[in-house]
Amino acid sequence: MRLPLFALVLCQSLAVVAAAEEAPALGQGLLSAALLPGWQEKDGSRIAAIRIVLAPGWKTYWRVPGDVGVPPQFDFSASGNVAALQVIWPAPEVFESDGMNTVGYHDTLVLPLRIIPTAAAAPVSLTASLDFGICDEVCVPVSVALTQDLSGPGAEDPEIAAALAAVPRPGPGLARCTVTPIRDGMRVAARIDLPQAAGETALFELRTRPMWVSDPEIDRQGAALLASVDFVPEDAQPFDLDASDLRITVVSHGDAVEIDGCPAP
Numbered sequence: 001m002r003l004p005l006f007a008l009v010l011c012q013s014l015a016v017v018a019a020a021e022e023a024p025a026l027g028q029g030l031l032s033a034a035l036l037p038g039w040q041e042k043d044g045s046r047i048a049a050i051r052i053v054l055a056p057g058w059k060t061y062w063r064v065p066g067d068v069g070v071p072p073q074f075d076f077s078a079s080g081n082v083a084a085l086q087v088i089w090p091a092p093e094v095f096e097s098d099g100m101n102t103v104g105y106h107d108t109l110v111l112p113l114r115i116i117p118t119a120a121a122a123p124v125s126l127t128a129s130l131d132f133g134i135c136d137e138v139c140v141p142v143s144v145a146l147t148q149d150l151s152g153p154g155a156e157d158p159e160i161a162a163a164l165a166a167v168p169r170p171g172p173g174l175a176r177c178t179v180t181p182i183r184d185g186m187r188v189a190a191r192i193d194l195p196q197a198a199g200e201t202a203l204f205e206l207r208t209r210p211m212w213v214s215d216p217e218i219d220r221q222g223a224a225l226l227a228s229v230d231f232v233p234e235d236a237q238p239f240d241l242d243a244s245d246l247r248i249t250v251v252s253h254g255d256a257v258e259i260d261g262c263p264a265p
Helices: 158-165
Strands: 030-040 046-054 059-066 073-075 084-087 093-097 100-106 108-116 124-135 139-150 175-182 185-193 201-206 217-221 224-232 246-252 255-260
Touching (some): 030 108, 108 158, 185 201, 185 246
Antiparallel strands (some): 059 124, 073 124, 084 108, 124 139
């Protein structure tokens, strides 16, 4: 299974191959990468996780990395006994540097994985090929290969449990959107019914069609958060944007809400 995202364009290059156990310091901002084995759920599914540890000051990116960030790519196709796999994203942070925003994580990132085995009673051979960017004063693309055999009941991992607790809470029906064509794509303006919160911003994406998204323009109208962005495809042309495919994540200090679908007012 591959999550298709844009190609990386960065200042330097770095290739790293890591084993299932955490490796020694790898340099260039990446200290270690590993798969955490996690546990088996009562329904036979498994919870595991990717764990990435960065050097102080270094950051990596969310699934939609912002105006100048680097979108990650994950490939689990070499895994065995996997019928389906979901990457679960904890709420990200918004970083500002030189007047530009990026969206992601610092220090340690734990990305939970929900795995549906083909045969619930058999072990899972989990193989992950990861391509992602890390940045400090320079930005570096990293390639990491990880493997881990998952078997038995396992045990709940507090790091994975904390990452699951940090996932944005669902906010169905909180947003209404107006979609209009622009010269090189489509503009989406959303009215989101949420109380004002410190540091709030709205992050937009299309779930099934990744593409460049501008930084949001944010305003307030009483109890409503107003946010607008531009979606620009590779051919820089207006396109048929399906509002039901929109996902909006509202992030503020200490809270995050995820809204799937954004019907017209």
